[in-house]
Amino acid sequence: MSTTQGQPAQRPLPVPPVPVAPLDVDAMLDSEKIIVCCGSGGVGKTTIAAALALRAAEQGRQVVVLTIDPARRLAQSMGLSELDNIPREVAGVDRSAGGRLDAMMLDMKRTFDEIVLAHAAPDRAQQLLENPFYQSLSSSFAGTQEYMAMEKLGQLDATGDWDLIVVDTPPTRSALDFLDAPTRLGAFLDGRLLRLLLAPAKAGGKMYLKVVGVGLGMFGKILTKIVGAQLLTDVSQFVAALETMFGGFRQRAEQTYQLLGAPGTSFVVVAAPEAAALREASYFVDRLDSDGMPLAGLVINRVHPVCSAARGLTVERSLAAAETLAEHAGHPLTAAVLRVHAERVRLATRENRLRERFTSAHPDTPLVEVDALAGDIHDLDGLRDVGAALAGEKVLHQAG
Amino acid sequence: MAEPGTVVGVTSQDTLPPGATRGPWSCRLHVVTGKGGTGKTTVAGALAVALATGGRRVLLTEVEGRQQIAQLFDTPPLPYAERKVASAPGGGEVFALAIDAEEALLEYLEMFYNLRRAGRALGKIGAIDFATTIAPGVRDVLLTGKVKEAVNRPDATRPGGRSYDAVVLDAPPTGRIARFLNVSAEVAGLAKMGPIRTQADSVMAVMRSAATVVHFVTLLEEMPMQETVDGVAEVRTAGLAVGGVIVNMIRQPLLAADDIERASADELDLEELVAGMKEAGIQAGVELVGALATEAAQHARRVRLEVAERAEVERLGRPVYELPLVADGVDVGVIYRFADLLRKQRMVG
Numbered sequence: 136m137s138t139t140q141g142q143p144a145q146r147p148l149p150v151p152p153v154p155v156a157p158l159d160v161d162a163m164l165d166s167e168k169i170i171v172c173c174g175s176g177g178v179g180k181t182t183i184a185a186a187l188a189l190r191a192a193e194q195g196r197q198v199v200v201l202t203i204d205p206a207r208r209l210a211q212s213m214g215l216s217e218l219d220n221i222p223r224e225v226a227g228v229d230r231s232a233g234g235r236l237d238a239m240m241l242d243m244k245r246t247f248d249e250i251v252l253a254h255a256a257p258d259r260a261q262q263l264l265e266n267p268f269y270q271s272l273s274s275s276f277a278g279t280q281e282y283m284a285m286e287k288l289g290q291l292d293a294t295g296d297w298d299l300i301v302v303d304t305p306p307t308r309s310a311l312d313f314l315d316a317p318t319r320l321g322a323f324l325d326g327r328l329l330r331l332l333l334a335p336a337k338a339g340g341k342m343y344l345k346v347v348g349v350g351l352g353m354f355g356k357i358l359t360k361i362v363g364a365q366l367l368t369d370v371s372q373f374v375a376a377l378e379t380m381f382g383g384f385r386q387r388a389e390q391t392y393q394l395l396g397a398p399g400t401s402f403v404v405v406a407a408p409e410a411a412a413l414r415e416a417s418y419f420v421d422r423l424d425s426d427g428m429p430l431a432g433l434v435i436n437r438v439h440p441v442c443s444a445a446r447g448l449t450v451e452r453s454l455a456a457a458e459t460l461a462e463h464a465g466h467p468l469t470a471a472v473l474r475v476h477a478e479r480v481r482l483a484t485r486e487n488r489l490r491e492r493f494t495s496a497h498p499d500t501p502l503v504e505v506d507a508l509a510g511d512i513h514d515l516d517g518l519r520d521v522g523a524a525l526a527g528e529k530v531l532h533q534a535g
Numbered sequence: 536m537a538e539p540g541t542v543v544g545v546t547s548q549d550t551l552p553p554g555a556t557r558g559p560w561s562c563r564l565h566v567v568t569g570k571g572g573t574g575k576t577t578v579a580g581a582l583a584v585a586l587a588t589g590g591r592r593v594l595l596t597e598v599e600g601r602q603q604i605a606q607l608f609d610t611p612p613l614p615y616a617e618r619k620v621a622s623a624p625g626g627g628e629v630f631a632l633a634i635d636a637e638e639a640l641l642e643y644l645e646m647f648y649n650l651r652r653a654g655r656a657l658g659k660i661g662a663i664d665f666a667t668t669i670a671p672g673v674r675d676v677l678l679t680g681k682v683k684e685a686v687n688r689p690d691a692t693r694p695g696g697r698s699y700d701a702v703v704l705d706a707p708p709t710g711r712i713a714r715f716l717n718v719s720a721e722v723a724g725l726a727k728m729g730p731i732r733t734q735a736d737s738v739m740a741v742m743r744s745a746a747t748v749v750h751f752v753t754l755l756e757e758m759p760m761q762e763t764v765d766g767v768a769e770v771r772t773a774g775l776a777v778g779g780v781i782v783n784m785i786r787q788p789l790l791a792a793d794d795i796e797r798a799s800a801d802e803l804d805l806e807e808l809v810a811g812m813k814e815a816g817i818q819a820g821v822e823l824v825g826a827l828a829t830e831a832a833q834h835a836r837r838v839r840l841e842v843a844e845r846a847e848v849e850r851l852g853r854p855v856y857e858l859p860l861v862a863d864g865v866d867v868g869v870i871y872r873f874a875d876l877l878r879k880q881r882m883v884g
Binding site: 175176177204206208364365407409410414443444445452459460466468469470472473474475476478481482485489509510511 | 570571572573576603606672708710729756757758759761789790791794803804807808810811812814815816817822823825826827828829830831833834836837840860862863864865
């Protein structure tokens with residue numbers, strides 16, 4: 136593995152020492168209908184999702200990318216200036232292969248409102264939209280964003296307008312929340328507790344309080360202590376309004392969940408070469424496996440490989456050589472460059488160790504690594520480079 | 536153009552003693568936030584050790600159910616109980632607590648209503664799940680309520696009369712921090728009165744008092760910096776005091792200033808490198824020298840990026856503390872080294 140003579144070795148090759156199947160990104164982009172990018176916060180999920188979507192579109196597919204919380208400049212470069220839930224075509228995409236790329240940013244409150252408006256009679260819908268519990272639930276419940284991302288995915292899928300949907304998942308505290316939250320919200324909204332609350336509410340608002348106060352006894356008293364009577368009334372009215380318009384939230388959540396496990400869906404787990412991020416990735420891979428969800432593979436984003444031609448030069452030798460030069464007070468540039476190399480090797484060694492820990496626990500998980508870049512990605516060219524790196528082609532201008 | 540560092544809505548800071556808004560931070564509650572991947576938990580741990588140094592007792596708390604503190608200090612997962620995880624120089628002690636919303640609720644019910652067993656029964660029908668997870672904002676009230684309790688817990692046997700001299704909260708990420716801390720506003724639409732509202736308001740009183748300060752951990756990269764700028768503004772708008780900005784994972788510039796320029800333009804003198812390597816006793820061909828120059832160029836670009844982002848940090852107008860990138864990864868030894876660095880930079884007194 137040598138570079139051409141006379142040409143600077145500008146192509147550091149990420150070569151995993153453990154034999155791990157590479158993730159065949161182009162095959163995935165060619166055949167799948169839904170790709171879900173997940174991983175813990177700060178690993179570059181949104182960028183990876185956008186890069187995959189762009190690459191698929193330029194290879195000829197009709198693609199829509201659903202992003203949750205893109206960095207401002209990345210959003211601008213994709214024409215995502217408004218959070219309005221409407222997929223819009225991204226300008227500047229090479230359409231010569233017949234594909235196109237649309238992008239949209241999820242507005243969870245609006246998505247929830249749309250469900251309400253689509254399924255309820257106008258007066259009932261208005262009542263629900265004004266309910267304080269609904270307003271809180273739709274804008275701040277930790278699981279709503281995940282649920283609405285799934286809901287929107289289901290909607291986009293149902294239109295049949297695109298042959299590939301790439302989903303970026305919400306920046307949850309833990310990657311696992313993404314899988315759990317929709318079911319949790321669905322289970323809650325359809326659960327025993329709410330049925331208890333619901334029964335009296337159906338009989339009328341005033342009756343409800345009486346029933347809670349007397350009929351439900353201890354239960355009602357405690358619940359009132361926890362959340363307060365007013366909140367209980369709001370919740371109860373909320374559920375009553377909800378139930379008349381679409382029975383079985385749980386069923387709905389399960390349908391969305393099944394869509395994720397259906398043929399044509401692939402999960403891509405994204406991680407940074409950091410212990411915490413890879414630990415999360417590990418949990419997520421195991422969880423997908425136990426749920427029978429289709430895992431395509433792991434992307435380790437922003438790695439710092441050592442240039443292949445310099446791999447033989449160890450940390451110890453570099454530092455000793457730098458010392459020698461410093462003692463003779465000559466060649467300060469060379470001494471500094473040797474120190475840079477030593478630091479780079481140390482970093483790469485740690486990243487290799489972390490990756491090997493993952494691959495030895497998950498030997499069957501295909502893997503691809505993307506080099507760290509000098510700056511953030513905020514244009515389509517940058518996304519193209521990341522896409523090329525994902526597909527195993529090379530990217531220049533890394534960061535140290 | 537409005538200066539991003541302009542003080543907006545920080546009336547609570549006006550009541551602080553002179554100098555208290557610039558550090559060293561001697562307040563009782565230190566909230567540490569940062570974008571994912573910035574090393575927020577590491578910094579929170581180092582700050583706890585730094586605060587404990589010299590014989591103080593400090594509680595380090597986490598609220599996201601990820602057992603990050605246990606991993607940081609290399610201890611078994613923390614139960615819902617305060618455990619000593621580290622000693623600090625000079626007889627200091629760091630205790631840790633992983634706060635769980637459900638346990639906090641049961642504790643709250645027991646403390647105020649003597650209802651622990653009934654609470655357990657409620658758990659079976661999903662009422663606890665409802666109260667802690669589903670009812671928006673309630674969860675955050677419970678988590679911050681437990682932090683508040685630890686901050687205020689009396690202990691007559693200790694100097695100062697409190698169980699802990701300081702509490703460090705490893706808080707949710709920058710994107711959610713203002714909403715998480717601003718619990719009164721979060722439950723305002725939901726509960727106009729009642730126990731949740733009362734608890735939220737009393738938590739808020741502590742958060743907005745001179746006892747509390749919010750520190751931000753960031754990297755010299757575009758996205759973490761953008762989130763920090765946004766987070767600082769949101770925290771100020773919520774009426775909370777912004778403390779220091781801890782810049783983590785800083786690369787030490789290993790090349791001289793003019794070599795940084797040349798390297799990032801791919802214009803390093805390769806012949807000089809060949810000669811230097813020969814002098815150092817390493818036979819280096821074009822390939823090796825080219826590879827080294829590439830690594831130097833990447834290092835130089837990173838350093839230049841950090842210089843540009845550092846200007847952004849300065850514009851926040853907050854005291855800045857710096858921690859280096861640890862190439863070998865963070866272990867317990869690094870926490871102590873970082874604690875020492877934070878003390879040397881006078882983040883804590």
